Amino acid sequence: MKEINEYVEAHKQRFLDELFELIRIPSISSLPEHKDDMYKAAEKWKEFLLAAGADKAEVMKTDGNPVTYGEKIIDPKAPTVLVYGHMDVMPVDPLELWNTDPFDPVVKDKKIWARGADDDKGQSFMHAKAFEYLVQSGKLRCNVKFLIEGEEEIGSPNLPKFCKKNKKLLKTDVILVSDTSMIAPDVPSITTGLRGLAYWQVEITGPNVDLHSGIYGGAVANPINVLAKMIAQTLDDEGRILIPGFYDDVVEVSKEERSLMAKAPFSLQEYKKSIGVKELAGEKGYTTNERAGIRPSFDVCGIWGGYTGEGAKTILPSKAYAKIxxxxxxxxxxxxxxxLFAEYFESIAPKSVDVKVAYLHGGPSYVCPIDLPAYKAAEKAYTDVYGKQPVPVRSGGSIPIIAAFEEILGVKSVLMGFGLGSDAIHSPNENYPLEQFYNGIRTIPLFYNYFAEEAKK
Amino acid sequence: MKEINEYVEAHKQRFLDELFELIRIPSISSLPEHKDDMYKAAEKWKEFLLAAGADKAEVMKTDGNPVTYGEKIIDPKAPTVLVYGHMDVMPVDPLELWNTDPFDPVVKDKKIWARGADDDKGQSFMHAKAFEYLVQSGKLRCNVKFLIEGEEEIGSPNLPKFCKKNKKLLKTDVILVSDTSMIAPDVPSITTGLRGLAYWQVEITGPNVDLHSGIYGGAVANPINVLAKMIAQTLDDEGRILIPGFYDDVVEVSKEERSLMAKAPFSLQEYKKSIGVKELAGEKGYTTNERAGIRPSFDVCGIWGGYTGEGAKTILPSKAYAKIxxxxxxxxxxxxxxxLFAEYFESIAPKSVDVKVAYLHGGPSYVCPIDLPAYKAAEKAYTDVYGKQPVPVRSGGSIPIIAAFEEILGVKSVLMGFGLGSDAIHSPNENYPLEQFYNGIRTIPLFYNYFAEEAKK
Structure with missing residues (x-):
């Protein structure tokens, strides 16, 4: 512990400088104009891994954005840890809400402010530095593999195929990921469950051109009116999703587990305050944490159609769109x-409009058992650094590839997240507290030590 | 008739050239960046009126965009006609759907293609040329006043005040307006009723920033989900508007009048084909023409919120907006x-969001009796040019100022429209058939003659 603390202290500024080089590459995977940046980010990761002590590192092709793979094999008989992270980030709009340039990181109020500061450049980079320390100090007791991808934020569409093709290369005993949050800086937690995701874009077409709302209004179906009604028909007043069959496979969480979950420290007042709402809303019969963790949800992430400029334009629009x-x-x-969603949404559309449902991406959910040796190792590592045993929590977010890893590579992942709820990931002014960044670098080497011990048992 | 036909024939190209000068001024009243263009358009109209033979013409201030006023008083005892038109046009987006530059008019397929070609630059300009003919030929038997405004498309917010201030200047026996459509080139019609309008922008605010839909989804009210539900709650499945009290003052049109209306030539098949829809929709118990003419309607003209870029961004948005x-x-x-709407919309908002309703503009409805002398004069003028008696029709569009004229100036308006349903006013590729443009110039002088006769009776 002392030695790693000293190492972090001695290299603090360099760690930041290196991370900032990565953050400055605007690697937004959902925007095609950033294609080149994905390659730049992959090359930067290769450079990082070789500098940190990897035996080899390379930028490898997939059917989409490249991945960076690197490894250090110390002993074929030693346990192997595969570190997964992602170098791509979310778009930054609305840009006017950022206080600083999202791709020009700054440190202020003891936090790093930038897109990717937490998700996932900041968090994945901690692994490069923890690995550097273990190599430099000669204390590495596991084989280490790195797999850093560039399409996580768009649902990792090409990584499963890459994994199938490279099963041998990626052979490991456990996958280690830092892409989640803890409850609070003084309440360490480890995410043991992730929600899955399915995401669509819908397009409703009424007349073939925007019409004058006075001349046609009332006589021709308005695609925005229709879309609003279709969305309303998909979610009832008690927060239940009305798609037939939607809940068929949902396994209700046991009363026992729900009462354990309820013991996690949580202030409804602070939660509401942090997001600026007077009241919360959600599925009847469940608490806020349950709604976000163990229950499915339905959100329109974006909607547009008709006239959206200044003032009043009296049209009956031709089209309406939503991202759902x-x-x-x-x-x-x-x-x-x-x-199920596509069928339902098409079935409720009136004949006066055309509806197109395009599936954009999705991924399965995931559960990590808390008696897994790697989980135990992570638990001990957090306890050493934070002075408290971490709480296992179910998170609402999705990392679609985690479930795919289990299916393809046959191994579980441990989600050692160091983010905080206030990091504003996916939002303007994303940030990552320096203390969490450095604590991550302190905690990860301990995981390797404990995992090597656990694996011997 | 012969003489006006010869005059039109001799000056055809000049008429177009002059109209095109006006069209090239992008006088979009709803966009503040076109403020200067409103003044340019007003000066252009002043130039037109003086050149056509007005005794005087001037650009006059209002609290908003200027108006152009011009007059020729031939005899204080002669009847007076006030021509009302508007020089402002609608926005042009979505620009990518236009086949030509909206502000660079072209003639193709015997039509003028441009924003304002019909509404209302093309139609109001016919009056300048009809007036020119009457002056040139020495056949003007009425006093003529012109009032061309620059805020019709945003609801004429400042014209009522201008009219109150200038009651003497605007004193007239009738107001003549060309800003409506006829049923078809071979089915002349005169609009005898106009619907009123009320227009709002609503803003729904949930959390104070876009949230990660995985972490918060299901536990925090999504303002787009909420807005969709609120819109759905405002219109029922049978096309009835659910705002309490909304229908209280609606006077049901008599069976007799409805059966007369039903005699107007109308092909449901062609109507559907012209706008590219398979089925129509609207209030139960009414025909398509009734829905658009004698019944109120509710349309969301625009909607936006959340992520609307390419690909998938998994957010629970902070805000959602609609123009209604x-x-x-x-x-x-x-x-x-x-x-009523503002109260209702605020009342149905759940406490988990904030709702703001801003009233943008509105105007009353209007009815023109078909036994009005000026209506009779218009009827005869159309009959001479088109060879058929025009059908009186109720239109769904609104010209808010028409009802205000009646209230302030105490005179009725006659709506001598020459537009066609296919002119795509307010839409991309607005157009105006040359034949309608020239027929308008042929018909208007006949109106003045018949009106002078009717007024003598």
């Missing part, structure tokens, strides 16, 4: 939900 | 409806 997502819980099959 | 309009029928008071 559902979060799924363990045992719900996202490929089945994909079809 | 209702069309009103005679006896509905738009100032009362303004409040």
């Amino acid at each position: 997502s559902t979060r799924l819980v363990p045992n719900q099959d996202y490929t089945k939900i994909e079809k | 309009s209702t069309r009103l029928v005679p006896n509905q008071d738009y100032t009362k409806i303004e409040k």
Whole structure:
């Protein structure tokens, strides 16, 4: 502990400088104009891994954005840890809400402010530095593999195929990921469940051109009116999703587990205050944490159509669009939900409009058992650094590839997240507290030590 | 008739050239960046009126965009006609759907293609040329006043005040307006009723920033989900508007009048084909023409919120917006409806969001009796040019100022429209058939003659 603390202290500024080089590459995977940046980010990661002590590192092709793979094999008999992270980030709009340039990181109020500061450049980079320390200090007791991808924020569409093709290369005993949050800086937690996701874009077409709302209004179906009604028909007043069959595979969480979950420290007042709402809303019969963790959800992530400029334009629009997502819980099959939603949404459309449902992406949910040796190792590592045993929590977010890893590579992942709820990931002014960044670098080497011990048992 | 036909024939190209000068000024009243263009258009009209033979013409201030006023007083005892038109046009987006530059008019397929080609630059300009002919030929038997305004497309917010201030200047026996359509080139019609309008912008605010839909989805009210539900709650499945009190002042049109209306030539098949829809929709118990003419309507003219870029961004948005309009029928008071909607929309908002309703503009409905002398004069003029008696029709569009004229100046308006349903006013590729443009110039002088006769009776 002392030695790693000293190492972090001695290299603090360099760690930041290196991370900032990565953050300055605007690697937004959902925008095609940033294609080149994905390659730049992948090359930067290769450079990092070689500098940190990897035996080899390379930028490898997929059917989409490249991945960076690196490894250090110390002993074929030693346990192997595969570190997964992602170098791509979310778009930054609305840009006017940022206080600083999202791709020009700054440190202020003891936090790093930038897109990717937490998700996932900041968090994945901690692994490069923890690995550097273990190599430099000669204390590495595991084989280490790195797999850093560039399409996580768009649902990792090409990584499963890459994994299938490279099963041998990626052979490991456990996958280690830092892409989640803890409850608070003084309440360490480890995410043991992730929700799945299915995401669509819908397009409603009425007349073939925007019409004058005075001349046609009332006589021709308005695609925005229709879309609003269709969305309203998909979610009832008690927060239940009305797609037939949607809940069929949902396994209700036991009373015992729900009462354990309820013991996690949580202030409804602070939660509401942090997001600026007077009241919360959600599925009847569940608490806020349950709604976000163990229950599916339905959100329109974006909507547009008709006249959206200044002032009043009296049209009956030709088209209306929405981006719609559902979060799924363990045992719900996202490929089945994909079809259920499309069928339902098409079935409720009146004949006066055309509806197109395009599936954009999705992924399964995931559960990590808390008696897994790697989980135990992570638990001990956090306890050493934070002075408290971490709480296992179910998170509402999705990392679609985690479930795919289990299916393809046959191994579980441990989600050692160091983010905080206030990090504003996916939002303007994303940030990452320096203390969490450095604590991550302190905690990860301990994981390797404990995992090597656990694996010997 | 022969003489006016020869005059039109001799000056055809010049008429177009002059109109095109006006069209090239992008006088979009709803966009503040076109403020200067409003002044340019007003000066252009002044130039037109003086050149056509007005005794005087001037650009006059209002609290908003200027108006152009011009007059020729031939005899204080002669009847006076005030020509009303508007020089402002609608926005042009979505620009990518235009086949030509909206502000660079071209003639193709015997039509003028440009924003304002019909509404209302093309139609109002016919009056300048009809007036020119009457002056040139020495056949003008009425006093003529022109009032061309620059805020019709945003609801003429400042013209009522201008009219109150200038009652003497605007004193007239009738107001003549070309800003409506006929049924078809071979089915002349005169609009005898106009729907009123009320238009709002609503803003729904949930959390104070876009949230991660995985972490918060299901536990925090999504303002787009909420807005969709609120819109759905405002219109039922049978096309009835659910705002309490909305229909209180609606006077049902008599069976007799409805059966007369039903005699107007109308092909449901062609109507559907012209706008590219398979089925129509609207209030139960009414025909398509009734829905658009004698019944109120509710249309969301625009909607936006959340992520609307390419690909998938998994957010629970902070805000959602919509532009919402209702069309009103005679006896509905738009100032009362303004409040009813705002109260209703605020009342149905859940406490988990904030809702703001901003009233943008509105205007009353209007009815023109078909036994009015000026209506009779218009009827005869159309009959001479088109060879058929024009059909009186109720239109769904609104010209808010027409009802205000009646209230302030105490005179009725006659709506001698020469537009066609296919002119795509307010839409991309607005157009105006040359034949309608020239027929308008041929018909208007006959109106003046018949009106001078009718007024003598």
